[in-house]
Amino acid sequence: MAISKAASFAPVAVQLAAWAHALSHPARIAILQVLAARQTCICGEIVDELPLAQATVSQHLKALKKAGLVVGTIDGPRSCYCLDREALGLAREALETLFTDLDRQPGCC
Numbered sequence: 001m002a003i004s005k006a007a008s009f010a011p012v013a014v015q016l017a018a019w020a021h022a023l024s025h026p027a028r029i030a031i032l033q034v035l036a037a038r039q040t041c042i043c044g045e046i047v048d049e050l051p052l053a054q055a056t057v058s059q060h061l062k063a064l065k066k067a068g069l070v071v072g073t074i075d076g077p078r079s080c081y082c083l084d085r086e087a088l089g090l091a092r093e094a095l096e097t098l099f100t101d102l103d104r105q106p107g108c109c
Contacts, residue, residue, distance in 0.1 A: 016098060019091045022067030027052060027060045032083065035070065041082035043075075 006014050022028060027050065034049045035042065047057050061081055064070040069088060072081045 012094060016091075016094050018067050019069065019094070022064050022069055025060065025063075027056070028064055031057070031060055031064060032069065035081060035083045041073070041080040043078045043080045046081070 006017070023032075030050055031046060034046055038045070044054075046061070047054050050057060052060075058079075061070060061072065061079075065072055065081075069084055069091065070081050071084045072079050074080075
């Protein structure tokens with residue numbers, strides 16, 4: 001069985017990569033913005049806000065949920081989603097730390 005190369009890196013680097021991957025599509029950014037604007041858990045209304053099919057929105061929500069940026073609950077046939085504010089704060093802090101550390105390194109040019 002193959003071992004993931006991600007295990008060879010620091011846990012913070014692996015987590016940063018997961019967040020970056022989740023944020024790597026403009027539809028996912030738009031979904032986060034819709035959830036933030038509503039300031040509550042919402043269900044089907046996300047599809048009404050985006051020029052995407054229900055199945056496509058569901059796939060993007062799945063990626064955001066896998067990364068831990070969104071939490072979801074299933075209530076019968078409906079799934080409701082909202083931002084995970086704690087995870088967003090951790091992601092912001094980790095990205096700020098990364099970019100601050102990178103910026104402090106001497107440049108080559």
